[in-house]
Amino acid sequence: MAYKIDLMEDGKYVRITLMSVLTMEEHEEFRAKALTALTDTGWTKVLIDATQASPEMSILKDYEFTSSHMSHLPPNLSTAIVYRTNEAKRYQFIEDVALNRGVEIRTFKDESQALAWLHDD
Numbered sequence: 001m002a003y004k005i006d007l008m009e010d011g012k013y014v015r016i017t018l019m020s021v022l023t024m025e026e027h028e029e030f031r032a033k034a035l036t037a038l039t040d041t042g043w044t045k046v047l048i049d050a051t052q053a054s055p056e057m058s059i060l061k062d063y064e065f066t067s068s069h070m071s072h073l074p075p076n077l078s079t080a081i082v083y084r085t086n087e088a089k090r091y092q093f094i095e096d097v098a099l100n101r102g103v104e105i106r107t108f109k110d111e112s113q114a115l116a117w118l119h120d121d
Contacts, residue, residue: 018052028065047079048082050081069103
């Protein structure tokens with residue numbers, strides 16, 4: 001499996017760690033499993049650690065996957081994505097697509113900043 005999902009009781013968020021190469025199907029699978037975890041816990045925060053991921057999806061696939069969040073995720077969900085520094089343009093694009101569709105996703109180079117944003121109520 002190219003990802004791992006953990007429930008972070010201390011901060012009441014779902015943590016998704018992406019590892020190696022993920023296909024579009026695996027992206028859709030981890031999104032569905034994360035949604036189940038969020039529904040089961042009642043939480044509304046997700047941290048995605050993409051620092052170990054190897055992006056293989058095209059910019060078009062990134063656009064399609066991100067655009068589909070609106071119909072798959074609850075409207076009150078906040079998602080922070082932590083990425084490798086050399087992936088800044090890709091993740092800025094993902095953030096822009098999400099925000100243009102009303103999906104609350106922010107991208108960060110630093111996990112502590114991502115967690116601070118997630119917990120800034």
